[in-house]
Amino acid sequence: MTHYPKLQHGSRPKRYRTLAAAAAIAVVLPFGSLAPAAADANFPSPEGQTNISSILTYSDVVAELQKLEQTSRYGVNAFTLEEAGTQVSTSEQGRDLYVATVGSGEEHVWVQGRIHGNEPYGTDSILTLLKDLGSNGSADYSLLREKFTFHFIPMYNPDGSEANIRHTVLWDQESDAPELDADGKQQRIDLNRDWTADGFVADESLAFYEYWTKVKPDFGIDIHHQGLKEEWGTGDDVTLSLGISLAPGGPTLPNIENGVYDVLTRQMHVYVYDQLAKYGSINMDRYQVGNGYEIDIKGGVVSAMMLGLDYQNLNPDGHSNPVVFFETSGNTSDGSLGQKARGKSIRQNVLAMKELLLGLATGEVQQADAERWEDIPHQPVNGYQTDYAGIQPPR
Numbered sequence: 268m269t270h271y272p273k274l275q276h277g278s279r280p281k282r283y284r285t286l287a288a289a290a291a292i293a294v295v296l297p298f299g300s301l302a303p304a305a306a307d308a309n310f311p312s313p314e315g316q317t318n319i320s321s322i323l324t325y326s327d328v329v330a331e332l333q334k335l336e337q338t339s340r341y342g343v344n345a346f347t348l349e350e351a352g353t354q355v356s357t358s359e360q361g362r363d364l365y366v367a368t369v370g371s372g373e374e375h376v377w378v379q380g381r382i383h384g385n386e387p388y389g390t391d392s393i394l395t396l397l398k399d400l401g402s403n404g405s406a407d408y409s410l411l412r413e414k415f416t417f418h419f420i421p422m423y424n425p426d427g428s429e430a431n432i433r434h435t436v437l438w439d440q441e442s443d444a445p446e447l448d449a450d451g452k453q454q455r456i457d458l459n460r461d462w463t464a465d466g467f468v469a470d471e472s473l474a475f476y477e478y479w480t481k482v483k484p485d486f487g488i489d490i491h492h493q494g495l496k497e498e499w500g501t502g503d504d505v506t507l508s509l510g511i512s513l514a515p516g517g518p519t520l521p522n523i524e525n526g527v528y529d530v531l532t533r534q535m536h537v538y539v540y541d542q543l544a545k546y547g548s549i550n551m552d553r554y555q556v557g558n559g560y561e562i563d564i565k566g567g568v569v570s571a572m573m574l575g576l577d578y579q580n581l582n583p584d585g586h587s588n589p590v591v592f593f594e595t596s597g598n599t600s601d602g603s604l605g606q607k608a609r610g611k612s613i614r615q616n617v618l619a620m621k622e623l624l625l626g627l628a629t630g631e632v633q634q635a636d637a638e639r640w641e642d643i644p645h646q647p648v649n650g651y652q653t654d655y656a657g658i659q660p661p662r
C-alpha cells in the first residue's frame with residue numbers, strides 16, 4: 268500500500284470559477300468536437316439519425332461489471348473508488364466511480380472511456396475487451412494477462428453520460444441541484460481539461476487522479492468520438508483517428524523524459540495503423556483539431572499523465588506514463604452516430620486496443636519506425652493548438 272499524504276478533508280480543491288467559465292467555452296475545442304468537415308460522409312450516418320436507445324446507461328455499466336466479476340474465468344475485479352480508498356470517490360452528483368481490473372502482470376495499463384459523456388462507445392469497447400480478457404483462454408489473451416495488470420474505467424464521466432452531454436455539471440449534493448455561478452448559470456466542466464497544476468475543479472478529476480497516483484501505470488489508452496471526418500487529400504470517410512494529446516515533435520512532448528514518449532507514442536500508433544490497415548472497413552488518419560493544427564494541451568488527463576503531474580504531493584516522484592487516444596467518428600450530439608455503425612465502431616476500438624497491447628507485450632511496438640507517423644494521412648501541419656499559449660507556430 269502506497270503511503271500518501273492526506274488531502275485536507277472537507278476542503279476539496281477550491282473551485283476555480285474563472286477556469287470553470289473558460290471550460291464552458293471550451294466546448295468548441297477538441298477532442299473531437301470540431302464540426303465535421305464532410306457533408307456527404309457516409310460513416311456512420313449520412314442522415315444524422317441518432318437513436319440513443321441502445322447507448323449504455325450508468326446502471327447498465329454497473330450491472331455488466333458485476334456480471335463480469337461473477338462469471339469471468341480469469342479474475343475480473345470490479346470496485347468503486349471509495350473501495351479503492353481515494354478521498355474523493357464519487358462524481359459531482361454522487362455516483363460511484365468504477366474501475367475493473369484483470370490480469371496479473373507487473374506492468375499496469377490504464378484504459379479509460381467516456382470522459383466525454385456524449386461519446387459513448389469507449390464504454391462498450393472497454394467492456395468488450397474486459398470480457399474477452401476475463402474469459403478467453405487463447406494464447407493472445409493469456410499473454411496479455413501475464414504481462415499486464417489492467418485498470419479499466421468504462422465510464423469516467425457518469426453524470427455527463429446520463430445527461431448525454433460532453434461535460435460534468437458542478438453539483439451541490441445537499442440541495443441536489445447545480446452549483447450556480449455568480450450569473451446564476453450552471454457550471455459545466457470538461458473533464459479532459461481538468462487535470463492541471465492549479466488543481467481540479469470537478470470531483471471526478473481529483474478522484475481518478477488520486478487513483479492514478481496509486482496505480483502508477485506504465486501505459487494508457489483513452490477512447491473518444493469525433494464528428495464525421497474525411498481523409499485529407501482523398502475525401503474518404505475516416506472511421507478512426509489516432510491521436511496524441513501532446514503533439515509529437517511539438518512544443519511539449521520532446522522535452523518529457525528525454526523524448527522517450529515522443530518516440531514511443533508515435534511507435535504505438537504506427538503499430539496500430541499497420542495492424543488495423545489489414546481490415547478493409549477501418550480507415551484511419553491522424554487526429555488533428557482542424558485547419559492543420561495539432562493538439563497540444565497540458566490540462567488533458569492523459570497529457571497530465573505524460574507530464575507527471577504532482578498535485579498536493581500525491582505524486583512526489585513525478586511518475587509519468589505514455590498514453591495515446593483513439594477517436595471514433597460519429598457523435599451523439601451532432602446526430603451523426605448512426606445505429607448501423609455501432610458494431611463496427613466498437614469493433615475497431617477493441618481491435619486497436621488489443622493489437623496495441625499485444626505489440627507492447629511482444630516488444631514489436633518498441634521496434635516500429637516512429638518516423639512513419641508522417642506516413643499516416645494528415646493535413647500539413649500549420650501549428651499547434653494549445654490550452655496554455657493559444658496557437659503556436661509550426662516547428
Ligand SMILES: [Zn+2]
Nearest residue numbers: 298299383491
Ligand atoms: Zn472526447
